[in-house]
Amino acid sequence: MREEKLLTIREVSQILGITEKEVIDLAESGKIPAYKIGGVYLRFKREQIEEFRKDSGLTYAKSDPSLRYTFIDRLKDFFYFNDFYILSALIIILMLLIILRGY
Known part of the structure; x- marks a missing residue:
């Protein structure tokens, strides 16, 4: 069985083209599904983020050089x-x- 890699807040912000604070706000409001690892760190499933991006009409901003780590x-x-x-x-x-x- 293949273990799925969960995305970090930074990775989700790059995919959705929004700030990390906006990602946290969306997760806290329940608009995007989030998982807590150890009760503290938010993580996200790629499929759910891609589905949210399609439904919300947000653009894919990964190629934006200002967002690179x-x-x-x-x-x-x-x-x-x-x-x-x-x-x-x-x-x-x-x-x-x-x-x-x-x-």
């Missing part, structure tokens, strides 16, 4: 979600250098 965006997200771990690793390395210099 660029390397810079990925880098910003990486540091946003991992800043604590990076800072902790740097502090540990610094402490080890200070301790080992004495020997």
